[in-house]
Amino acid sequence: MDPYIQLKDVGVTFGKDVVLQRVDLSVEKQGFVSIVGKSGTGKTTLIKMVAGMLAPTEGEVWIQGEKVKEPHHDMTYVFQKPVLLEWRTLLENILLPIELKRKPTQADRDKAKQVLALVELAGDEHKYPHECSGGMLSRAALARALFTSPNLLLMDEPYAALDAMTKELLQVQLLEIAQDYNPTVIFITHDIQEAAFLSDRVILIGDQPSRVMQEYTIPFHRPRKKTLKFEPEFLQVVKQIYQGLETL
Amino acid sequence: MDPYIQLKDVGVTFGKDVVLQRVDLSVEKQGFVSIVGKSGTGKTTLIKMVAGMLAPTEGEVWIQGEKVKEPHHDMTYVFQKPVLLEWRTLLENILLPIELKRKPTQADRDKAKQVLALVELAGDEHKYPHECSGGMLSRAALARALFTSPNLLLMDEPYAALDAMTKELLQVQLLEIAQDYNPTVIFITHDIQEAAFLSDRVILIGDQPSRVMQEYTIPFHRPRKKTLKFEPEFLQVVKQIYQGLETL
Amino acid sequence: GTEDEVVKEEEQAASKELHKMKMASWSKPIAEQSNLFLAQEKEWFTDAGIEFEYVPGAGGGDAVKNIIAGNADIAFADLEAVLLAVENGADLKVIYNIYPHNVFNLVSLNEQGIETVEDLRGKDVGVYSFTSGTYQNLKLLLYNAGMTEEDVHVIETGVLNFGPLMNGQVAATAATDTGLYDAEQKGLEAVDVIEAKEVLNTPSDVFVVTEETFEQKQDLLIDFLQVYRDSVNYTIEHPDEAAKAAVDTAIDGQDQARNEEIIQIRNQVSVNEQMKEKGLGWFDQALIQRVEDTYVEMGLLEEPVGIDTIVSNELVEQLQ
Amino acid sequence: MKKMKPTMIYSVLLFILLLTIWELVVTVKNIPELILPKPTAIWMNLMTHLSSGYFLSHINATFIEVIGGFLIGATIGVGLGFIVSQSRTLREILHPYIIASQAMPKIALAPLLTLWFGYGFAPKIIITALISFFPLFESTVTGLSLVDKDKVALFRSLKASPLQILMKLRLPSAVPYLFSGLRVAIVLSVVGAAVSEFIGANKGLGAVITTGMGMMDTPLMFSAFILLTLMGIAMYHLIGLLERVFLKKYDYSRRDQE
């Protein structure tokens, strides 16, 4: 079977800066792949191409056997910097994707509130973005992405602005969601433990220009529990990735 | 001796939302205090008051025996979301604080380049913000703050957008800077290990409305080494704070 | 080099002797004033020690205001504007009768069947603007027919006033002889014309100065009027030369043939029987008095302004 | 009664000062009323005609033209702005005509318009609309085009149609600029209505001005100026009020001072 997502010999150049070169990568259907790498190596650039928001300078990106030319219809992209409309409350922001398809119903609104509760924003649904903290905005953007249950979920450091507790909670929730309806996920993070905890595979990109330096398969079956994080084998995997990053 | 910074029975209310209540906190001169707490508890709100960017609804904030009414002259504030001027290159952005005082000299420019190199942005000085990755923007904003060597350094999650490697590097550099000219620092972070590694004291805020829940004194003398992070006593302190956060 | 210097000095002396004479006109420099441009071209003004300057305006009111404000020495304006200004407190002297004939008329298409003013009752009538002689003379015609403004529907149609007439938007339009000529050239045909001079042959345009100028610059004024009168006489003899002079100077003067036609029309209204005897520029005081009486009767003036003291032949009498 | 703000007091004092200087200059230099009437003379004229009811029908006519012209002009300005910001092709095709409509002096167009549309309100409203739409058009185009790139990316990632991007993103982002354009448009509507009345009108404050000129009644002309100015100020503040009341949320996060 063809992989769900495939990057074939992809290169990206901005002006005279070659950012990515000869990137080959494939993600199987319903796979969960994390991408790690130093700041400025091209993680966001890479995920944007999969999202259909940026055309590669060289090579091709394929999704479900089709060349990517525009955003995939069943995809949700969580931007690195949360993007919310200032003139809408959080709830109205969450409802935006639905609104672009049809008039939201009361059921939609109820569901939106549930998703907001999931990211610990219950009670904040009528706040405007300028009344929210940085972490609240990240969570609201996350809620908007989860609301539509897309089959392809692209997430660019969604948990970077969260405290340890909330982050852990949302990691577990994401695992549950993945278990539930099995989307294909590409997840960018700086937190190696997080990458290992969530993914089937962790891809390390780097070097100049960046390419795929290393792939780590995470050998723990699902469903995974919170306690996995304290098991020695898990810590071993994390350490291994960490060392991979360090050698760059 | 009076403490350098003092919050006296401070409360903040937005509309009808009481965000902070009865906050008492003091930071000694040249102290390094970290603040941790869940997302949305009021860490940013608190640091903004110290920065003189927000007036408390109740109580008072004092710096060096003077009531804070406007930003302190010898203070630099690193915003949670990096704020850069889009029409200036990174280098020009770094030079902004100097420019507001006098015409920048070649020496200033050289120093700015050094600071950029410190945050691993050597070679990127002529990029415009829209040509930078999220982490690069955070680092540029950080460089702008370090450039002026202020005596009061207020930092709101400066390392949240950075990868593990870069973060570690910058932690060590911050320790060195602190050692060098001894500024008073308030540092907000979601990373408990980071808080413990850098600070003299870690303040845990939370509950609804938030107030100071717990203070942890970090018993390791300075200068601290990178290896401290792996010492069992250090891990013990981190665990303790983590548990404190968990009980909220 | 002494000879050169002497020549230079003489030139300087000559230029120093020149006295500025600013003439505020009711219009831009247009072909019907060709005699002025001819006089300039032939340097008659300079010869008379006058440095002539043309100050343009939009309507007689502008011209009169320009002399009151001191922007000009003499105004080329319609008598109505002068009388209104006097009524509003200005001290003016009318010193030369430029066009002794009333050039205003009321034009309608034949198909409208308007033969008398009475036929206009209840219909739309166009005027250039409320600031122009077309409006006052329409009032005069109405008054003469025992009607008032209320009996017709007066509309400001702008300078392009024959357009609405041809378009059937007004039953008649108040115009001037040259306007009618131009419109006929542009395809207006089969019209009925009611001429205002049949009712009251008011002088159309006059030279007017402030009382102050009249007192202080008599000699200069006489010199100016002399040149003006001479140029009119010359133009009557040689309309072709004037038409040529207008090509470069008049803003509407590119078409020399039209210039000549327009000049001919103006030449005709620049003289009357009395003037053949008394010279150009002469006022018939009896007629002038009748103008004031009529204007007071029809309400154009609230009360008599003493026209006999305002209009004076004093300077004209001193011309050769 | 609400207390007067100090700026209001300064403003009024300044106004009185200016009027006094004006009155004095005219009196001392003995400037004829024809050239520049005294403020007191203008005031008397204004009061006389107001109490006699003379101005009423004129104000009324002008007001109708202002409102009609503004509504049409605003619709055209915003509408064209929308069209043009959606399509580069249309922009390039339409632009010359739009600029032509502006570079032409509308008062010279007036006689032609009356030829085509008669002497009623139509040509006046057309002129008013023609004068008022252009600044609003430019504000609309600029406002609609200057949108946060990240938000456009968001909408693109959500597969929003261009129309949805226009209505749900560009329009809300452009609100403050639309209002800026509307404020200019309403004031220009007042001058447009007055200008349109110079030709082919026997009602309206513009017609009063030409009558004042024709009768050499300069104070009357100034009275009409004053009424036009008051109308303009009132309209301008009306738009400001609308903006503050209904659309505050669209610039809450951007405008940092009231």
Add this chain to the structure above:
Amino acid sequence: MKKMKPTMIYSVLLFILLLTIWELVVTVKNIPELILPKPTAIWMNLMTHLSSGYFLSHINATFIEVIGGFLIGATIGVGLGFIVSQSRTLREILHPYIIASQAMPKIALAPLLTLWFGYGFAPKIIITALISFFPLFESTVTGLSLVDKDKVALFRSLKASPLQILMKLRLPSAVPYLFSGLRVAIVLSVVGAAVSEFIGANKGLGAVITTGMGMMDTPLMFSAFILLTLMGIAMYHLIGLLERVFLKKYDYSRRDQE
């Protein structure tokens, strides 16, 4: 030679189509030239007068007034915008006067101005400046006031003075809006110059228009219209060019389409 863009071709085709319709309607309905001349007649008139050199001095005069009026108007518009955006008090005091200057029909002001300043370039440049400054003023005020709050906070934290905030933050942020205002201002300058020439002018395309009317020479009037339009379009694009060449960086991150 550069290949023509397809939109250009459409644009030209549309133009030709419109002219053809116009020509046909006038011919078939036998409309007198006085009311609406044929495009061919206008073209002939334009060519005749261009080759005879008749238009040269008029274009020249108008051009001087446009440039002079625009420069002064732009300075006033931007200057007042700066002043007003720095001080609420000044804003409240100045606003009524600014609106008064706009709600008054400038053409009615023209005779007064010629009385005060003579019939040279001065009153025309003043009128042009008066007409052109207002939209620019509004754009300036709006552009300067709509600044990212976070950036204002940054400047405050750096203890920048209000003047520094104005020059280093508000001004660069407002650049696209300033240019939008400048584009409107330059086009209005063209109409302003033409209007000012209706009264008390010997030269200029506006004077040609009234002359054309007076002589019932409608093609001449249209020729002047065409020249004014061309002048307006050229100026408009000049501003656009300036913006693209010099000031691209100020809206790089915000404007998402060219």
